[in-house]
Amino acid sequence: MLQGKKIVLGITGSIAAYKSCLIIRQLIKKGAEVQVVITPAGKEFITPITLSALTSKPVISEFFSQRDGTWHSHVDLGLWADAMLIAPATASTIGKMANGVADNMLITTYLSMKAPVFIAPAMDLDMYAHPSTQQNLKTLQSYGNHIIEPGTGFLASKLEGKGRMEEPENIVACLEQFFSRQESMKGKKVLITAGPTYEKIDPVRFIGNYSSGKMGFALANECANRGAQVELVCGPVSSSMQVKHPNIHRIDIESAKEMYEVCKEQYPLMDSTILCAAVADFAPETVADQKIKRTGDGMVIRLKPNPDIAASLGQMKKEGQTLVGFALETNDEESNAQAKLKKKNFDFIVLNSLKDKGAGFRTDTNKITIITADSKKEYPLKTKEEVSKDIVDELEAVIGQKAETR
Ligand code: PMT
Secondary structure, three states: OOOOOEEEEEEOOOHHHHHHHHHHHHHHHOOOEEEEEEOOOHHHOOOHHHHHHHHOOOOEOOOEOOOOOOEOOHHHHHHHOOEEEEEEEOHHHHHHHHHOOOOOHHHHHHHHOOOOEEEEEOOOHHHHHOHHHHHHHHHHHHOOOEEOOOOOOOOOOOOOOOOOOOOHHHHHHHHHHHHHHHOOOOOOEEEEEEOEOOEEEEOOEEEOOOOOOHHHHHHHHHHHHOOOEEEEEEOOOOOOOOOOOOOEEEEEOOOHHHHHHHHHHHHHHOOEEEEOOEOOOEEEOOOOOOOOOOOOOOOOOOEEEOOOHHHHHHHHOOOOOEEEEEEEEOOOHHHHHHHHHHHOOOOEEEEEEOOOOOOOOOOOEEOEEEEOOOOEEEOOOEEHHHHHHHHHHHHHHHHHHHHHHO
16 A cells, blocks of 8 residues: 555654654555655754665755755655655644744645645653643644544544554554555545534524534545545535645535535435535524514514425435435434434434534534444544544445445
8 A cells, every 4th residue: 555655754853753763664665655854853863864774865854955055845845745744743843833833844844745644743641631732733633634643543532641652553554544545435426514504584693503514524534535526515614614635625505405405416416425414404484684673572483494405315316326314313312313314315324412422513523323224333432533434434335335236
């Protein structure tokens, strides 16, 4: 999987810098080409001579070569690489990356990077647990970067035992896993709905819900990372929710009706569809033209049912198409999810319950159960990025089974 891959390895000033030699050895053994970019502090921990001997390439540290004054182009490195790995990544580098402080060659290379970026933090637990470090890691993750942590491979939901850099063989395994998945959905078209819908009451008020779009965006990134072309139909989410991946085309809508129209049009063109949006089931029967004034009396808003997007797409489903739904429940979780699986003609349904701490709306984590007509798999609490991997693995398994039986 790493054969012929071009990896930019960023090394920063941590005691774990010596482990980057082991990372280089393994990457090269597996056929990758490695270009080291090191920070000035990194050079205090490991010498460029050792690194260039291992990679058979001069190590880049300054903007200009000290030997002949040639300019090192961070832009060219950003275009050359298939992946950038920063290991070890100190709290300082993580902070600079999250905030675009481009004061050394490593950060400018990161900011110009077109390829996926993997970050293996290395620091003591107090620094790691500090809210600013945690916030910076979350920011980097929300930009689509992959955080590699001890034990989990990727960003964990708990702090215990964290901070120490993941072992070199596991870091390399994360890259291998990434590249093995990267092509698995190449050429496939996937429709994903995300976020809430807003149903207007008057020009200033609406009926909505707490969905942030995080789960749907994580799914879109995961499918895009595996090579799929994604149509992301998304309700009103915060401006911090941005798509970066070139394979994702975002279509913004506001109401359930608008989401329905877009989905109905897109669905026949799709191989797979994942309905993660929290769609309002009802909308006000009439929308006031002007702001409704307070009269002192109570008021009644009459609601009419919205289209059930999932059920409509379930009816339109053709052989070879895969339809995945979500069920957000507060009670009788499994039986409600089973009923939705059947009624909406889903291939499988992802159940998340508001009874589980850290699951559902707005959180960075989720706890899911994947239910098919004849199976049930429960997963522990994970980040929404990790949850997406489990869901998309299941999607690919179902697609594979369908292809076999055809
Ligand atoms: O966005 P986040 O803050 O990250 O939160 C994620 C989430 C909690 C919104 C997500 O994980 C989730 O559970 N999404 C589905 C929420 C929901 O509306 O569930 P439901 O049980 O009401 O709907 C069942 C299925 O039918 C869903 O796939 C839903 O998208 C779909 N549906 C529902 C109503 C409707 N009118 N049309 C639909 O397509």
